[in-house]
Amino acid sequence: MPSRKADPFRWDILVRLTHWSLAAACVANLWLNETGEEWHEWLGYLAMSVIGLRLLWGLTLAKGYARLAALIPSGEDFRLQAREMSERAPAAPGHHGSGKLAVWALWLLVLATAGSGWFQNTETGFELGADDWHVWCTWALQAMIALHLCAIVYTSWRQRSNLVTRMLPRRRRRVPERQQEPHS
Ligand code: HEM
Numbered sequence: 001m002p003s004r005k006a007d008p009f010r011w012d013i014l015v016r017l018t019h020w021s022l023a024a025a026c027v028a029n030l031w032l033n034e035t036g037e038e039w040h041e042w043l044g045y046l047a048m049s050v051i052g053l054r055l056l057w058g059l060t061l062a063k064g065y066a067r068l069a070a071l072i073p074s075g076e077d078f079r080l081q082a083r084e085m086s087e088r089a090p091a092a093p094g095h096h097g098s099g100k101l102a103v104w105a106l107w108l109l110v111l112a113t114a115g116s117g118w119f120q121n122t123e124t125g126f127e128l129g130a131d132d133w134h135v136w137c138t139w140a141l142q143a144m145i146a147l148h149l150c151a152i153v154y155t156s157w158r159q160r161s162n163l164v165t166r167m168l169p170r171r172r173r174r175v176p177e178r179q180q181e182p183h184s
């Protein structure tokens with residue numbers, strides 16, 4: 001059975017930082033803070049800026065699987081995903097085809113939620129009833145986050161590769177004590 005420790009792939013530092021700050025802002029605004037509080041608004045703007053930074057990174061300095069071009073799904077991505085899932089093969093580096101679609105959906109939903117939150121505070125938005133749009137967006141976002149988490153748990157189990165470790169810093173390997181002793 002392939003070992004989880006054998007999965008060497010890690011997302012780069014900017015992807016990890018933007019992922020966890022985006023997740024923290026969404027969790028805080030959806031379930032922790034009181035709406036109408038000033039920091040609800042600031043966290044919404046922070047979420048938008050974090051996505052902006054991630055998009056810029058993906059267009060410029062990011063390498064390999066983190067580039068935006070690599071996040072456009074192809075037929076081959078879905079064929080590989082189906083094969084890996086049916087054979088229970090360890091997950092290949094990067095996202096599956098459906099994962100790529102989910103990334104765009106999550107970004108779009110966060111932007112729509114924060115955008116409608118801002119818009120409802122303007123005169124036009126108020127007249128158009130944008131507060132309802134904000135509420136609809138928050139429901140769609142919660143559904144997408146639930147799907148995201150279920151997909152990660154299911155894929156990690158099915159492919160016996162813990163995908164969450166790819167979003168965490170690489171653990172430093174401990175050198176066995178005997179190797180640390182100076183040679184005499
Ligand atoms: C609650 C709000 C969350 C949002 C909005 C969110 C959003 C995202 C986005 C946009 C990506 C793509 C990252 C990129 O390429 O820049 C992603 C990937 C990922 N997220 Fe989340 N996430 C959330 C919560 C979580 C949580 C709680 C976990 C861990 C249990 C998690 C685990 C992962 C993993 C493992 C990946 C990479 C999947 C892969 O290797 O294909 N996410 N998430």
Ligand code: HEM
Nearest residue numbers: 026029030035036040041044045047113114117118135138
């Ligand atoms: C990640 C972004 C955001 C998320 C996840 C989020 C989430 C939420 C949620 C769950 C509610 C409660 C909805 C309900 O009553 O059922 C809410 C209300 C509200 N949000 Fe946001 N929000 C975000 C961004 C923003 C931004 C950027 C602003 C304004 C600049 C904003 C302004 C408001 C206001 C004023 C309410 C209260 C509406 C009311 O009580 O009638 N939100 N938001």
